Amino acid sequence: xxxxxxxxxxxxxxxxxxxxxxxxxxxxxxxxxxxxxxxxxxxxxxxxxxxxxxxxxxxxxxxxxxxxxxxxxxxxxxxxxxxxxxxxxxxxxxxxxxxxxxxxxxxxxxxxxxxxxxxxxxxxxxxxxxxxxxxxxxxxxxxxxxxxxxxxxxxxxxxxxxxxxxxxxxxxxxxxxxxxxxxxxxxxxxxxxxxxxxxxxxxxxxxxxxxxxxxxxxxxxxxxxxxxxxxxxxxxxxxxxxxxxxxxxxxxxxxxxxxxxxx
Amino acid sequence: xxxxxxxxxxxxxxxxxxxxxxxxxxxxxxxxxxxxxxxxxxxxxxxxxxxxxxxxxxxxxxxxxxxxxxxxxxxxxxxxxxxxxxxxxxxxxxxxxxxxxxxxxxxxxxxxxxxxxxxxxxxxxxxxxxxxxxxxxxxxxxxxxxxxxxxxxxxxxxxxxxxxxxxxxxxxxxxxxxxxxxxxxxxxxxxxxxxxxxxxxxxxxxxxxxxxxxxxxxxxxxxxxxxxxxxxxxxxxxxxxxxxxxxxxxxxxxxxxxxxxxxxxxxxxxxxxxxxxxxxxxxxxxxxxxxxxxxxxxxxxxxxxxxxxxxxxxxxxxxxxxxxxxxxxxxxxxxxxxxxxxxxxxxxxxxxxxxxxxxxxxxxxxxxxxxxxxxxxxxxxxxxxxxxx
Numbered sequence: 001x002x003x004x005x006x007x008x009x010x011x012x013x014x015x016x017x018x019x020x021x022x023x024x025x026x027x028x029x030x031x032x033x034x035x036x037x038x039x040x041x042x043x044x045x046x047x048x049x050x051x052x053x054x055x056x057x058x059x060x061x062x063x064x065x066x067x068x069x070x071x072x073x074x075x076x077x078x079x080x081x082x083x084x085x086x087x088x089x090x091x092x093x094x095x096x097x098x099x100x101x102x103x104x105x106x107x108x109x110x111x112x113x114x115x116x117x118x119x120x121x122x123x124x125x126x127x128x129x130x131x132x133x134x135x136x137x138x139x140x141x142x143x144x145x146x147x148x149x150x151x152x153x154x155x156x157x158x159x160x161x162x163x164x165x166x167x168x169x170x171x172x173x174x175x176x177x178x179x180x181x182x183x184x185x186x187x188x189x190x191x192x193x194x195x196x197x198x199x200x201x202x203x204x205x206x207x208x209x210x211x212x213x214x215x216x217x218x219x220x221x222x223x224x225x226x227x228x229x230x231x232x233x234x235x236x237x238x239x240x241x242x243x244x245x246x247x248x249x250x251x252x253x254x255x256x257x258x259x260x261x262x263x
Numbered sequence: 264x265x266x267x268x269x270x271x272x273x274x275x276x277x278x279x280x281x282x283x284x285x286x287x288x289x290x291x292x293x294x295x296x297x298x299x300x301x302x303x304x305x306x307x308x309x310x311x312x313x314x315x316x317x318x319x320x321x322x323x324x325x326x327x328x329x330x331x332x333x334x335x336x337x338x339x340x341x342x343x344x345x346x347x348x349x350x351x352x353x354x355x356x357x358x359x360x361x362x363x364x365x366x367x368x369x370x371x372x373x374x375x376x377x378x379x380x381x382x383x384x385x386x387x388x389x390x391x392x393x394x395x396x397x398x399x400x401x402x403x404x405x406x407x408x409x410x411x412x413x414x415x416x417x418x419x420x421x422x423x424x425x426x427x428x429x430x431x432x433x434x435x436x437x438x439x440x441x442x443x444x445x446x447x448x449x450x451x452x453x454x455x456x457x458x459x460x461x462x463x464x465x466x467x468x469x470x471x472x473x474x475x476x477x478x479x480x481x482x483x484x485x486x487x488x489x490x491x492x493x494x495x496x497x498x499x500x501x502x503x504x505x506x507x508x509x510x511x512x513x514x515x516x517x518x519x520x521x522x523x524x525x526x527x528x529x530x531x532x533x534x535x536x537x538x539x540x541x542x543x544x545x546x547x548x549x550x551x552x553x554x555x556x557x558x559x560x561x562x563x564x565x566x567x568x569x570x571x572x573x574x575x576x577x578x579x580x581x582x583x584x585x586x587x588x589x590x591x592x593x594x595x596x597x598x599x600x601x602x603x604x605x606x607x608x609x610x611x612x613x614x615x616x617x618x619x620x621x622x623x624x625x626x627x628x629x630x631x632x633x634x635x636x637x638x639x640x641x642x643x644x645x646x647x648x649x650x651x652x
Contacts, residue, residue: 075274186278187312188335189325195271 037116091217309380340520357384423478
């Protein structure tokens with residue numbers, strides 16, 4: 001089985017998000033890490049590799065520095081890394097990014113593509129499903145569990161209050177949630193191997209079946225008017241009912257109000 | 264001269280830091296208070312290859328260098344001195360002599376499972392009457408047919424009851440140094456846990472590194488196969504001294520880690536603690552103390568890394584000795600650990616004396632680094648002997 005995992009180097013938002021004066025992210029002021037959803041996707045791929053045997057290729061698009069996350073992935077157990085980097089690809093929105101990545105993947109053989117649900121810097125959750133559209137393969141998003149049975153994947157897709165079990169014939173694409181698993185650590189020997197490993201670097205010329213008009217800043221239909229830190233959820237409403245019956249009645253009332261749980 | 268860490272060393276440091284923070288730190292206080300060996304941590308150390316860092320891949324190790332190993336001990340010790348010494352005693356004192364002096368069969372049988380972390384190692388040299396005076400050994404080994412028969416005891420053995428494989432030193436005869444003047448002939452052996460006649464005595468109730476399992480080992484007509492002699496008969500003293508040279512790099516890294524951990528904890532504390540209406544970090548005394556602590560920690564780090572690099576050169580085949588560098592690193596780092604942790608407790612004031620703040624544990628853990636694997640006095644002897652030869 002051949003698995004491609006798409007990963008992204010993102011600024012660590014744990015310590016808060018820092019912006020430049022023009023509203024763009026101040027990436028230099030924040031530590032660069034592997035996007036958490038992508039890391040869970042990589043772990044899922046590595047577990048499939050442990051279980052069934054697979055070749056895991058990690059792919060990223062970004063600045064040359066993004067090779068760091070490929071090395072981290074190799075140190076965790078991935079077999080090879082491909083970096084797609086080119087000045088003309090810079091400033092891409094989700095459309096131009098997915099076009100680029102699909103153009104790179106067309107050069108590769110694969111049974112399964114795993115991406116993270118979304119990146120913590122953009123929070124769009126669009127790139128994974130768009131790649132599947134470009135490649136014309138089925139997509140299952142929000143995976144909280146991934147299994148392989150014969151030539152198909154069986155995925156638990158997270159939903160608000162339940163999960164759906166979906167099957168798709170491979171080749172297909174699955175987007176993974178950070179909650180999917182606890183990613184493994186690198187190993188010291190893996191790090192030494194990863195630093196000695198050759199990272200394949202592709203530019204615009206290596207992308208297959210893509211048009212320049214769909215690439216980079218010029219090929220991005222999205223225009224960012226303003227960027228801001230995530231809107232945090234409010235503290236919610238606290239009530240102290242007199243009895244359990246009152247509590248149930250209150251909760252059911254609220255659920256009816258919002259048409260939740262079939263009420 | 265380049266003081267920049269390579270990419271792989273930077274990545275390895277980040278790995279050890281993350282692991283220490285997530286897996287080791289949460290247990291540090293509890294294992295100290297309960298004097299409990301952290302078996303679950305050892306299992307995780309094994310899983311990620313931390314018990315075979317400087318061992319070649321063909322022997323089940325990670326194929327990294329001594330510097331990476333020292334950084335691992337440093338980062339573990341930043342949050343937990345116990346975990347640091349478990350890794351150090353296993354790697355430097357058990358895996359290393361087997362890899363250095365063992366036959367191919369011994370390496371396959373013992374070094375491979377040790378480096379993979381399937382087994383844990385220990386080292387038994389010290390006896391009640393043979394501490395700094397390692398020649399004062401009383402444990403004897405006598406060859407009887409195809410077996411060596413061991414009788415005697417060892418004390419203060421790190422990883423004591425928890426280890427599976429032990430490198431043990433014993434007297435195997437006497438050598439006539441000058442006419443009529445004899446010295447003990449010492450040899451090294453590999454002994455497996457569970458060998459009849461090999462039992463454990465008292466568990467030591469220690470001041471620090473309380474999660475570490477420190478036991479007395481007892482040998483009563485303990486028969487081990489003839490092929491478990493490590494190195495040649497009579498080379499035990501040389502093996503012990505050479506092994507301790509390497510061990511000192513591990514303990515120096517442990518001391519460095521304890522000091523660096525206390526410094527980090529204190530920096531966070533002084534920014535938050537308020538007295539006289541301002542943070543105590545705003546007082547010049549605090550600032551000067553921190554400056555001195557940080558400078559000494561950095562100096563210790565350079566000595567430890569230099570010694571590790573020297574051992575790497577040696578292992579790569581260069582005809583160099585790392586004995587003096589290891590002694591200097593251990594001497595300085597251990598004294599810095601004691602000084603920095605004492606200052607850390609002082610800067611924490613009354614809270615520094617309370618267990619949940621962690622720095623009193625670091626201060627207790629620091630003390631042993633001036634004592635085991637060669638006291639600071641022994642390190643001074645090694646260093647000056649080289650100056651005056």
